[in-house]
Amino acid sequence: MILSSASPAGVALSLAAAAAYAVPAAGASRLSEAAARRALQAAWLLHAVVLVLGFLGQPLFGFAQAVSITAWLVLTVYAVERQLFPQLRARWALCGFGSAAVLLALAFPGVPLNVRESPWLPLHLALGVASYGLFAAAAVHAWILQRVERSIRQGAEPQAGVPLLTLERLTFRFATAGFVLLTATLVAGIFFSEALYGRAWRWDHKTVFSVLSWIVFATLLLGRQRFGLRGRRAVNVIYIGSVLLLLAYVGSRFVLEVVLGRTP
Structure with missing residues (x-):
């Protein structure tokens, strides 16, 4: 309401x-x-x-x-x-x-x-939201990077005012930090679900989209390290992983709270 x-x-x-x-x-x-x-x-x-x-x-x-x-x-x-x-x-x-x-x-x-059920629940949520923030920062930098690349190709002055390689490094640093926190969040959710939520771990929409996002970002970072993945392909992968992560918690909770009107 x-x-x-x-x-x-x-x-x-x-x-x-x-x-x-x-x-x-x-x-x-x-x-x-x-x-x-x-x-x-x-x-x-x-x-x-x-x-x-x-x-x-x-x-x-x-x-x-x-x-x-x-x-x-x-x-x-x-x-x-x-x-x-x-x-x-x-x-x-x-x-x-x-x-x-x-x-x-x-x-x-x-x-x-209800934080009384588990004192670790706020920490688990903090890890998850922090990973959201870092991946969102990576997506913003990827967007700026895309704008700079487009300006360079068109022969115009880059609008971001930051060197292309600097933007690229920042983008992958945020993606790497977000990946570390997302990994910690998934590990805590899978192995300590009963302590956190009072129930056994199970596959649901949130878990499926979170794991899919983890796989996408793992592929991005591995491709960056092994094959030098960069440019438009890397930006698209960041967008895909970010959308999947957005659907994992925000999307599932939106459906439950607004569309279905249910308390998770």
Whole structure:
């Protein structure tokens, strides 16, 4: 139910964060660099407060919260990278993503997260969401990499402002880190399912898509190491693996929470 569990303060903070994200997203060409940076910093901070408030008291979690945390993690990565590579240009797209993610989490607050059943459950969820964030960062860098390659082929000036090889290295570093965390998440889910969820491990939609995503990213990294996989093929593999991972948790929970109206 929309806004069913949101406090007035939570609603106000969420709307403020979404509006702050929308400022640099909608006015990217009209704002000065300093003004856009201040708006992004304010949005990032408000978003962080919204996430913290959501886990106080009786924590709620669902597909929208996973998307919201993923967006915040990606924007955190972007903020750090901007200090190292000031010429990196992807603010308007990421701010649009952040604004949409905050509003999505406001509309679908999720279901109560029963952490009393297992103290390890928050850690397992944290590993999974962190892998989402790293793979999302890899997908964003792959998108920027694709734009730069297209600009070079057309003889135009690259729009990202970051050397192609640097973008490629960053893309695979994020993919590798995400793969490590995804592996840890799958291992914990398979071998410690009873401790985490109070039931034996089983094949379900979430598990199938997670394993398929793991296979895709394992193929990507092995192909990179053994055969020098790069360019458009590597970018497409990253997209495929990211979509499969998105379907694993966000997709399955969306169907359960919204389409079927059931509590997982």
